Amino acid sequence: MTEALNFLVTNRIPRLALTRFMGWFSRIEQPLVSRLSLLAWRTFADLRLEEAKKTRFSSLHDCFVRELKPGARPADPDPAVLTSPCDAIVGAGGTMEGTRVFQIKGSFYSLQDLIGERDTAGFENGTYVTLRITSSMYHRFHAPHDCRVGPVTYFSGDAWNVNPPALKRVEKLFCKNERALIRTRLERSGHEVLLVPVAAVLVASIRLRFLDVALNLRYRGPNFIACDARFGKGEEMGWFEHGSTILVFAPRGFTLLAREGSVIRAGKPLMRLAA
DSSP: OHHHHHHHHHHSSOHHHHHHHHHHHTTOOOHHHHHHHHHHHHHHSOOOOTTBSOSSOSSHHHHHTOOBOTTSSOOOOOTTEEEOSSOEEEEEEEEOBTTEEEEETTEEEEHHHHHTOSOOTTOTTOEEEEEEOOTTSOOEEEOSSSEEEEEEEEEOOBOOOOSHHHHHHSTTHHHHBOEEEEEEEETTTOOEEEEEEEOOTTOOEEEETTOSSEEETTOOOOSEEOOOEEEOTTOEEEEESSOOEEEEEEOTTOEEOSOTTOEEOTTSEEEEOOO
């Protein structure tokens, strides 16, 4: 009953219109609006700001995209470990069945549908994990290893909620929502690892430090964005404007270290690299 109500309240609404409204409202820099918004947020979520670099926020958006104090998310230095790119609750993960990926128990999607490409050479029977960022968590994401980032593919899509009730009810949800495909090549091993940030209701905006455009519902293309950037392990890559999900895909032979249902922080061991 509670799950069904959650799904109705957060999905059977004008999702895109409400998301655009939230994008506008969250940027209002008026002290009273900011204070009341943060008070309401704290009332309904476990919002903890002791690690934030700032102690005062000019708007709700300013708090959403907050940076942390230096050293708050150190990356595991082991070169054989791929670290978590973000703070998250660990969702479905493990070994893909060919290119079939489980969204949640009893529901799945294909890697081809998610990334919009037929060629998935190197990822068949690979390792994947779903990392769900809740509204109160730290919303920035970081490089999981020393890597080089190639072209980014942006998909303008819907804004379904990405919580468990929605994942159970909306088939191939991740393939329908707004998202970006970030291809990374690990510097030392040469392995290719895919990061797919997926936006959601109230949060249809993804920012990447190495691109000069905001990827959001108002940005329609080009869908293929050329770029070439290098990142050190743990270096910030971008952020969401609220909470959402990052999907991580690695080649066959990588071992998932995180347990489903656990909470993981950016920089903590996520996978062990293939030999």
